[in-house]
Every structure is written in structure tokens, then in C-alpha cells.
Amino acid sequence: MKSASGAQKKRAEALRKELNTHNHQYHVLDDPKISDAQYDALFRELQELEEKYPALKSADSPTQRVGAPPLQNFATVAHSVPMLSLANAFSEEDMQAWEKRIADRIDLSESDTLEFAAEPKLDGLAVSLRYEDGVFVQGATRGDGSQGEDITLNLRTLSALPLTLQVSGGKSAGLPKELIVRGEVFMEKAAFTALNNAQRKSGNKEFANPRNAAAGSLRLLDSSITASRQLSLYVYALGDVSQGFKVPATQQSMLEWLAKIGFPVCSETKVCANLSACFDYYNDIQSRRSALPYEIDGVVFKVNERSRQQLLGQVSRAPRWAIAYKFPAEESVTHLIEVEFQVGRTGALTPVARLEPVSVGGVTVSNATLHNLDEITRKDIRVNDKVIIRRAGDVIPEVVRVVLDDRKQAGTPRRRKIKLPETCPVCGSPVEHSAEEAVARCTAGRGCPAQHKEYVKHFASRRAMDIDGLGDKLVEQLMDAGLVKRVDDLFALRIEEIAELPRMGVKSATNLVASIEASKSTTFARFIFALGIREVGETSAENLAGAFRTVEQLEAADVAALEAINDIGPIVANNIIAYFADSNNVDTMRALLSAGVHWVEPDATSTTQSQSLDGTSYVLTGTLSSMTRDEAKRLLSDKGARVVSSVSAKTTGLIAGDAPGSKLAKAENLGVPVLDEAQLQLLLKS
């Protein structure tokens, strides 16, 4: 075999260095400097060189991230500095007690303050990473804290893990000879969903949660499978560091140093000046929990000064200087008492689990959605099962899975399979379950009281007629009392009759009548959306309102005319025809118009003037502070812009609010301009 020339050796080294830098730009800094294609070309060049001259291969080569031949078993790694776990706090009182224990031990003088470093507590797998002369040489799991498993080959496949560390200004002068860094390997929510979809399609076992998916992926003997999983990493602590190396004095400056030499560090870390600032941080993170791209189960607080950490030391396996302030659990176990079917606006039957009440994420839950029958079958859920309930953020609680082991327990109640009812549980009409659809439906249409009630709720809702103060509960009360039999009855309601309802009074009744009156002045698009035609959502309603100027024109349209409209296909076109073919619908619509529902016909001059964003397309990501994303979408559409959901090279701009998702990286990658909220405001004023 030929050996590589000096020039080839140099080239391989240069390629490795360049690829490692771009990898860091992309996966750690979220700031790619070259295109994917350029990266691939460099990667292939290195791969070819290494294949031709295997002697050029090195353990820190980016080509080694693709995985190595499978292992028989993992070797054991001894942690010379033990990997600690964390004590937990569950309340502000627990936190106050923790602070007091610290203050008692370090003798704070009057003027002394106790600073804390805060970071989200990631729900993943703790790892220890060893670097020698700036090169990654070994990685291990926590194991029991003093001994873990050698998972070096698996860790090498993580794109965010630096294979070589960066030092500005030459050689490894700025680095300790030996450096052990600790952190958490985790899977982002989006990667987890994608993985489970792929597992389902290929008939493989799905993972219960991102934590299990991350742990399962890291503990595979075949690292080429690990390479195919999208695992992320954040580092947060040090293990051994060579004698004599000066480690930064605080937790926060240590994290900054780790980031500087190439490690991924969570961008949410922050210094809190006192305990009250810690509580603010905790509350802020908790409120943004569901919008974060990864799962967290609390906040880790650490005494910021490392000298004080040393002074405090540890008890058994947990440091005195750190604590995990946990969020209330989002998952709980309870007993599934019964399954009932709820009838929605379109007649869809949704199975709902009646549960023994249980606290989930700090809220008592006694109902949870089971989505549809396919989901029930897939998860094999039966009445009397022990089930795991999940309530993430503000979403409706759902049944995640069955505790299967409980079925084997003697003395537990008999399980019963869940069957779809043959008739509607509300009106008794036949239920239809077509082969193409996951959902089963009541066939009675608005003749079914349940469907009708849901329709009135839709009519009053914010995106439809926007009747302020008329929520779901009040609609139920009005309909149960017989005051509203059809939507147009809303416009004939009198203050006295509303005031009679439970929990209402003259004042709230007066307000309600005023907002019903105010809702009469609407837009054609909202009116069309409020009619509740099957599958005519807000966007279709807007397109229809733009294409037809009056109700009469819309009513008279045939399938061809409807299908000519942007985003209206044959199914929706037929739904519209069917809607106007039903005389009940037409009567109701006429009654609404006679009751005074109206809108201003857009005139030709104002449209041309306001369509300044015609022909542009925007994507929204993250949280805006001055308006909701829906409002931003409407304001942009009003100016003629198209608001789409994913970034492509053709996108005019990405509008990024707080905590933007992966769309930001994609936009930057494609060179799509990124606008912040202030720039959005300017755009809307233009």
C-alpha cells in the first residue's frame, strides 16, 4: 500500500480542522458559515483521502462520527472524581431551607451576598467526557457515580460533541493536558417525534419519552445506529482537570470558558443575585417550558463561586452547593374508570377517559383524551387499566400508555376492551366509520344536539364572530335553558333572561348583549368561517371572501368556480355546494343577515393601497411580545403577504420572536433574511 505524501497528510489535517470548525458553527453555535453541499464536498474529500491512506485516519476525524463496528459489551470506566447527583427541592420553602443551610456553613458577613447560577434541568442522560491535549479520548455514562460504561464510540457520533477543542492563539496553551467535562445527552422534542414516527413505520418499538429515546440510543452496542439518532448535548460541570490549570472562578465564567473552547452550553443559563431572582427565573422558565425545543423537569441552581462550592463540599452523592428545583410532575399514574364518547362539531366521536382524579403538573385531572379508536388500539388501552396521564403546558391531558405490568397483578379489576358505539351517545342516530378515516361520526349533522351545541360555540369563538365573553360554558347554559335554539337566537337575547342564569347578573348580561351587538359588524371572511362549512377553515374563508364579493355570489358558485380558488379542492368545493343545498343552512344564514350581521364591502381603491406586501411570503417563529402569531399572520395577510409554515429558499423573510425554533437555523442556512419584532412593526406600517 502506498503511503501518503506530506502534502496529503497536511491536506487531511486541514480538512479535519475545517470540518470540525464548520460542524461547531452549525451544531453548537447555530450559525453555519458554509452550505450543506460545501460541507459534504469537504467531508467526501477527507473520506476519500482516508480510504486511500488508512494511516491518515485519526480518532478525532469527523469521518469517525458515522459509527464503528458493533461491540460485544461496554467496558467499565472508573470516575476518579465521582459523578454527583442532585438533591431535589419541590417548593420555595425547600429552596429557602437550602439557602439557610448554605449560609450557616459559609458564615456570610453582613455585606456578603450569595449568588446562584441557574440553568434548566435537562431530562436526559448524564455523561462524562475526557479530553487529552484537547482531543476527545473517552466518554462514559454516570453508572453508579463511581463507575460507568465506556460509550466513547457512541458519543463520537454526536454532532454537537467537539472531537477536538479550540484554542485561540495557537497550540494547546489555553487548555489543561487532561480535562474531564460533564454534561447531559438528550433528544430534542422534534427529533423524538421524528424517531418515533420512523420506528412505527418500520414496525419497531416506540420510545415512551425523549429521555428513554436518548438513553436507549446512547447505550447501543452498534454505534452506527446511534449515529442515525439526533442526539444533543449540553455540558454543565467539570470533573478532573490537570493540576496547576487555573479554572475560572465561578460556575458562569466556567460555562463561558467551556463554550469558548467548543462545548455546547445551554443558552438559558443565568446568574441570579439572590433567592428571589431564582424564583423569577424558575417561574419564567416554567412558563416557557412547552415552547422550549427540549424537555426539562426543573431548574438547577448552583452556588456561583467555585471557592464556596469547595467549602461546602458534599453529602453522600450530592453536592451541598447545588439543588434541582423540580417542576410538578407532568405525568402521573391513575385508574381508567370508563371511556365515553364525546360528539364534536362535525359529528366526530372522540373517546374520553374518565379517570380517578389525579394531580398532574399541579392540576387535578379527571378526564383525558384518547384521540381516536386507532390510538386506543395502538396503545392497547382497556377500561380498568392503570394508565399514565400526561399534561404538558396548557394542552389537553392525554393518556400516554398503559402500565402493562399492572394487568398481571392478582386482585386488580378485569379489563374490558373499548368498543365504538353503533349509535350516537347523544342523539341515537347511526354512527358511520369509513375505512379512510380514523374518526367515526354521528350521521345526524346539526340535527344532533351535541353537534349543534359545538357549532354555536364555534360561531361565537374568537376567530369566527368573536363574541367577547361568550365562552363554551355560557353557550351550554344558554342552550340548556332553551334561550338559544339556533345561532340567530343569540341576536334576540334580552338582558333580563340572561341575568336569570346561574352565576350571571344584570351587569354581566348587559355586557354580553353589548358584545353580541358589537359582533354584528364583522368581515365577510369571518362570516364565512363562522358558518362552519365542513373543512372551510380560516384560510379558505379568506380566499372565498376575496374571490366572491357577496353572499349571493358565493351561493351561486358552482364546483368549477370554487375549485378555481386558491387552496379549494374538490372535496371542500362539494362541501360548500352541499352546505347551500340544505335549506336549514340557508334559512339560518338569511336570519343572521336580517338580524343585522354585516360587513364593509372592500372597495377597489383601498385594496390596491393596502396590498403593499403583495407577492411576498413570510414565516413566523418564536413568541412575539406585542401580538400573538395569529394576529401577526392576519396583519401580514391584510397587506397581501402570504404567511406560510415552512422556510424555503423562496421565502421573503423569517420573522423570529423569542425562543425561535429550528426554522431560524434553516433560514440562516438558506440565506433567507431574518426580521425581529421591531422590523415586523416597520413592515406592517410600510
Ligand code: JCF
Ligand atoms: O441538566 C441536568 N440534568 C443537570 C444535572 C445539570 C447540572 O448542572 C448538574 C446535574 C447533575 C449534577 N450538575 C450536577 C453537579
